[in-house]
Amino acid sequence: MITVTGATGNVGTILVSTLIAAGEQVSAVSRGAAEFPSGVVHHRADLSDPSSLAPAVDGSDALFVLLPGEMADIDPHKIFATAEAGGVRRVVLLSSQGVVSRPMHAPLGAFEEALKESGLGWTVLRPAGFASNAFMWAESARTARMAAAPFADVALPVVDPADIAAMAAAALLDAKHDGRTYTVTGPAPISPREQVAAIAAAVGADIGFHELSRDDAFTAMSAFMPAEAVEATLAILGEPTDHERTVSADVREVLGRPAGSFAGWAARNAAAFA
Numbered sequence: 001m002i003t004v005t006g007a008t009g010n011v012g013t014i015l016v017s018t019l020i021a022a023g024e025q026v027s028a029v030s031r032g033a034a035e036f037p038s039g040v041v042h043h044r045a046d047l048s049d050p051s052s053l054a055p056a057v058d059g060s061d062a063l064f065v066l067l068p069g070e071m072a073d074i075d076p077h078k079i080f081a082t083a084e085a086g087g088v089r090r091v092v093l094l095s096s097q098g099v100v101s102r103p104m105h106a107p108l109g110a111f112e113e114a115l116k117e118s119g120l121g122w123t124v125l126r127p128a129g130f131a132s133n134a135f136m137w138a139e140s141a142r143t144a145r146m147a148a149a150p151f152a153d154v155a156l157p158v159v160d161p162a163d164i165a166a167m168a169a170a171a172l173l174d175a176k177h178d179g180r181t182y183t184v185t186g187p188a189p190i191s192p193r194e195q196v197a198a199i200a201a202a203v204g205a206d207i208g209f210h211e212l213s214r215d216d217a218f219t220a221m222s223a224f225m226p227a228e229a230v231e232a233t234l235a236i237l238g239e240p241t242d243h244e245r246t247v248s249a250d251v252r253e254v255l256g257r258p259a260g261s262f263a264g265w266a267a268r269n270a271a272a273f274a
Contacts, residue, residue: 001025002172003057003088005047006066008034010132011094014165015064016040022173029056031068048073050082057086062172066094067111069229076114083120090121090178092171094164097126097183101241102232112181121178123171128185128244129158129236131265134195141207141273147196148210150217151238155189157247160260170254183248187259198263202270214238 002019006012007028016036019026026040036042043056047067057063063083067074083091093115098105115122137147164184171177190198193209200207212220214234221230236244251259266273 001027001060002062002064003027003029003060003083004064005029005045005053005056006064006068006094007036007042008032009066010130010161011164011168012064012066014162015168018165018169019172022169024173027056027060029053047079050075050078053079053082054086057083057088060086060088062090062092063088064092064094064168064172065111067108072107076111077118080115080118080120084118088120090123090172090175091115091118092123092125092168094168095124095126097128097185097244098236099126101243102236121175123177123179124181125164125167125171126181126183127159127164128183129156130164131158131160131186131195131262132269133158134199134262134266135269135272137196137199138272141196141199141203145206146208146210147192147199148212149192149196150212150214150234151191152193152209152211153191154238154240155191155194156237156240156244157185157187157189158195158262159184159186160262160265162265163251163255163260166255167251177254182250182254184251185246185248185259187261188247189245190262195262195266198266199270199273201263202266203274205274207273 002024007016008030016026016028028036028040028042029045031046045052045056095108096105099109112124140146196209
C-alpha cells in the first residue's frame with residue numbers, strides 16, 4: 001500500500017489515479033473531507049499532529065509527502081518516525097527548486113535533510129513553478145476574456161503537475177530512484193504573455209493580456225498571501241536566477257519522454273477558461 005498526503009491537490013489527485021491504474025492500494029490523506037475513487041482508503045490527518053498520520057501509514061510500504069504552505073508547526077523527524085513505525089520503507093518528498101536558490105525555502109531544505117538522515121529510502125522532487133498557477137486567470141478569462149500578470153515577458157520553465165505526479169509514482173514504485181534528487185521542469189521557458197496565448201488557443205477565443213506593475217501585482221497578491229511570500233514570489237517571477245530559468249532533463253531521464261508542455265496542460269484544462 002502507498003500513502004499519499006495532499007491527496008486532493010493538483011499533484012495528489014493525479015498521483016492517486018496513477019497509482020490505482022498501476023494496481024496499487026492507496027491510502028489518501030487530506031485535512032478535510034474528500035471523495036476518492038472506489039477502493040481508495042481516505043484518512044483525515046494534519047502533518048502538524050504526527051499521531052493523526054499513524055492510521056494512514058499503518059501497513060504502507062511507501063509515502064508521498066506534500067507539505068502545506070505553513071510548516072512552522074511540523075516536525076519532520078516525527079513525521080518520518082511515524083511513517084517508519086507504520087511500516088513505510090520509502091518516502092518521496094515534494095520539495096521545491098527554490099531550496100537551491102531562495103532562502104525562503106529553507107524549511108523545505110530542513111525537511112530534505114531530515115529525510116536523508118531518517119534511514120528510510122528517499123527521493124526528493126524539486127519542481128519549478130506549476131502550470132496550474134494559471135488557474136488564477138480562469139475567472140477573468142471566462143468573464144472578460146482578459147488576463148493580467150506582472151513581468152509579461154520573463155520566461156520560466158513551468159511544469160505540468162501531471163509530470164510531477166508521474167515522477168512521484170515512478171519513485172514510489174521503484175527503489176532504483178532511492179537516494180536521488182530530481183529537478184522537475186517543463187520542456188522550455190514560457191512567459192506569462194505566452195501562457196495566456198496558449199490558453200486562448202486552447203479555448204479558441206481571443207484573450208487579452210494586461211501587464212501589471214510590480215506594485216499592482218503586490219497589492220493583488222497580498223489579498224491571499226502574506227507579504228513576505230508575495231515579495232519572494234515576485235522576486236522569482238521578475239528576477240529569476242539562472243537555476244530557475246534552466247530546463248532540467250530529469251523528466252526525460254525518469255519517464256523516458258519529454259516533459260509536458262504548457263500548451264498541453266492548457267488544452268487539457270481549457271474548460272476552466274472557456
